[in-house]
Amino acid sequence: METKKPFNRREFLKTTGGALCLITTASPVPAVIADAAESGPPPVKRNPAQLKRLLDDMDAKGYQFWSVPRKDGEFLHLLVKATRAKNVLELGTSHGFSAIWMGLGLEETGGRLTTIEIDKERYDLARSHVSEAELSQRVTCIKGDAHVEVAKLEGPFDFVFMDADKEGQMDYFKKLFPKKLVPGGILSVHNAIRQANSMRDYLEMIRKHPDFDTVILSVTMDDGFCLSYRHRLS
């Protein structure tokens, strides 16, 4: 008689993780659908090999610049498209890796990204990478302290990626909610697993907030995101 093997979660994750890896290896550069943009600057016809070289090079320096792992960049790219985001804000640009992934996603939605970096050298580098990716018309880099700059921005945003100082999440939230985050908007916080202690106040608050649905998830099976969806009806 056939015996059923017990479900092994670890093995399952290993296998599905492997499958995802195969898919992403097969298509390392996102395809841009030329006529899908709804407004904003038109999508750029770029050289896929050149873009791949840039992303590979930035990925290789990811550790030095504290940028998101490539899989998390791909996840942000997918999220921006799936949520049809139009007005995206990033806190903590570093050398622009996540900004480029989101910027490429915004080519399909016709949206724009504003990204803030406090460090002058990283800001300069990010601008040059964004230009190399031919995204300068879609991505605006601001040099400054995000705690100050967010207060100056009008918004409202429909997708916010919070990846600057981890202890600052609560202050950023207070500056964004309710006026600068639209109902139906997404707050996405990186390092919500490995650096949970540095943002404990934020994580506890957002999980209980009656206006948001919140999940913590990992694409890399290592660190991950705290994703919060603001209800359309409150």
Ligand SMILES: C[S@@+](CC[C@H](N)C(=O)[O-])C[C@H]1O[C@@H](n2cnc3c(N)ncnc32)[C@H](O)[C@@H]1O
């Ligand atoms: C984890 S890195 C961002 C990585 C980037 N999102 C990526 O994936 O490519 C955090 C960045 O936030 C910047 N940062 C820290 N505090 C900041 C602040 N108050 N305002 C703006 N940027 C800040 C740091 O200089 C650093 O470059």
